[in-house]
Amino acid sequence: MNASESAETAETRARILAEAKVLFSRHGYHGLSMRIIAQAAQISKAGLYYHFADKEELFVAILTSYLDELDVLIRGAEAEGTSCRTRINLVVHRILAQPSEQRAVIRLASQEMGELSEAAQQAFHKIYYEKFIGRIAAILQQGIESGELRPLDSTVATWTLLGMMYPYFYPSSSLHNASTSEIVDQLVTIYFDGVSNPADKASATSRSQ
Amino acid sequence: MNASESAETAETRARILAEAKVLFSRHGYHGLSMRIIAQAAQISKAGLYYHFADKEELFVAILTSYLDELDVLIRGAEAEGTSCRTRINLVVHRILAQPSEQRAVIRLASQEMGELSEAAQQAFHKIYYEKFIGRIAAILQQGIESGELRPLDSTVATWTLLGMMYPYFYPSSSLHNASTSEIVDQLVTIYFDGVSNPADKASATSRSQ
DNA sequence: CCTACCGATCGGTAGG
DNA sequence: CCTACCGATCGGTAGG
Numbered sequence: 001m002n003a004s005e006s007a008e009t010a011e012t013r014a015r016i017l018a019e020a021k022v023l024f025s026r027h028g029y030h031g032l033s034m035r036i037i038a039q040a041a042q043i044s045k046a047g048l049y050y051h052f053a054d055k056e057e058l059f060v061a062i063l064t065s066y067l068d069e070l071d072v073l074i075r076g077a078e079a080e081g082t083s084c085r086t087r088i089n090l091v092v093h094r095i096l097a098q099p100s101e102q103r104a105v106i107r108l109a110s111q112e113m114g115e116l117s118e119a120a121q122q123a124f125h126k127i128y129y130e131k132f133i134g135r136i137a138a139i140l141q142q143g144i145e146s147g148e149l150r151p152l153d154s155t156v157a158t159w160t161l162l163g164m165m166y167p168y169f170y171p172s173s174s175l176h177n178a179s180t181s182e183i184v185d186q187l188v189t190i191y192f193d194g195v196s197n198p199a200d201k202a203s204a205t206s207r208s209q
Numbered sequence: 210m211n212a213s214e215s216a217e218t219a220e221t222r223a224r225i226l227a228e229a230k231v232l233f234s235r236h237g238y239h240g241l242s243m244r245i246i247a248q249a250a251q252i253s254k255a256g257l258y259y260h261f262a263d264k265e266e267l268f269v270a271i272l273t274s275y276l277d278e279l280d281v282l283i284r285g286a287e288a289e290g291t292s293c294r295t296r297i298n299l300v301v302h303r304i305l306a307q308p309s310e311q312r313a314v315i316r317l318a319s320q321e322m323g324e325l326s327e328a329a330q331q332a333f334h335k336i337y338y339e340k341f342i343g344r345i346a347a348i349l350q351q352g353i354e355s356g357e358l359r360p361l362d363s364t365v366a367t368w369t370l371l372g373m374m375y376p377y378f379y380p381s382s383s384l385h386n387a388s389t390s391e392i393v394d395q396l397v398t399i400y401f402d403g404v405s406n407p408a409d410k411a412s413a414t415s416r417s418q
Numbered sequence: 419c420c421t422a423c424c425g426a427t428c429g430g431t432a433g434g
Numbered sequence: 435c436c437t438a439c440c441g442a443t444c445g446g447t448a449g450g
Binding site: 026027028029030031085110111112114115140143147148149150152153156157159160162163164165166167170183186187189190191192193194195196197199 | 235236237238239240294319320321323324349352356357358359361362365366368369371372373374375376379392395396398399400401402403404405406408
């Protein structure tokens with residue numbers, strides 16, 4: 001009977017996390033109250049506090065759980081891809097293939113990190129870099145070292161790539177319905193080849209300005 | 210005396226807008242209270258409501274005032290630049306040359322638009338596209354039509370460019386101290402030429418995957 | 419003693 | 435523009 005009680009507990013906890021993830025992504029940290037979360041998870045507010053010590057702990061649980069998913073996703077892409085470009089291509093395609101509530105957590109993290117306590121901020125910042133940012137940067141750095149990419153600052157290269165994905169991290173954008181594989185291809189191609197027409201001389205001229 | 214009263218009123222209003230802009234950028238719409246804004250602007254909370262009907266009106270005033278700045282900035286770049294690339298280059302350089310509190314308003318707008326009332330949302334969305342997004346898209350569309358850019362979706366091209374700038378729209382990022390002209394050059398070059406090494410065959414191979 | 423909560427209410431603060 | 439407040443709701447906790 002203990003086992004079934006624990007299973008119910010885990011189920012409730014998972015339901016809270018799932019509901020809160022969607023709502024936090026939509027309204028931000030301060031824009032969402034514990035009352036609303038409790039309502040959505042069909043539980044009392046006090047019940048919420050049985051599972052999570054406070055609002056911050058619940059919020060951080062959402063972020064870290066998603067980072068674990070990203071960790072798996074990136075490991076898979078690293079293993080399957082051979083070149084820097086194929087690996088990045090796989091990572092971008094797979095992240096943008098996720099349901100928008102999932103990938104919206106990336107924006108949520110960078111957006112609301114500053115609202116957390118100093119301790120939570122530092123702890124989260126660490127795993128954020130270990131499991132996500134640092135991994136992307138490492139793939140790009142390898143590409144720079146192997147000569148596959150031009151010699152540029154890997155930090156700039158990383159943030160530029162993540163930035164390009166950013167518009168797709170919003171929950172209710174018109175872009176989402178359209179985030180098909182073709183659009184993702186366009187995005188990755190812009191990153192790796194740029195938007196200039198190679199057959200055009202004007203772009204090469206204006207480039208030196 | 211009316212004139213001097215108006216001048217003082219305008220001064221107070223400007224002080225409120227300046228303080229609130231910084232604080233909203235740091236804490237988001239719901240993360241900042243009218244009490245804190247009043248404190249920062251050295252005014253009573255009721256005094257705040259003398260100048261702005263409610264929180265939303267103050268918030269929207271910050272956004273629209275910045276959009277007017279962007280309007281001037283983009284007009285200037287359109288007039289000075291000749292090619293698509295030079296014009297975009299000017300726009301990006303000038304936006305990222307602004308103090309971080311200024312350009313942070315762009316992120317603030319896209320981030321918190323959903324928290325506004327339906328009416329404010331629609332009104333703001335309109336001028337947001339008229340003065341900013343639509344203008345960038347038009348410059349890129351010209352580049353596509355003239356053959357300077359590859360034939361791609363101008364919406365995707367626009368959001369990709371804005372996304373690349375996004376990391377620099379955060380107020381307290383380590384990237385800001387480093388947003389020198391050189392880094393902006395790297396960013397624009399990635400956009401127009403991509404990150405791949407032209408002398409490398411592997412990137413061309415993996416591209417067709 | 420445990421678990422998985424509930425109804426009610428705490429001290430403070432929100433926008434107005 | 436201020437002092438003095440309001441209805442409601444905030445995050446969090448009491449005993450059972």
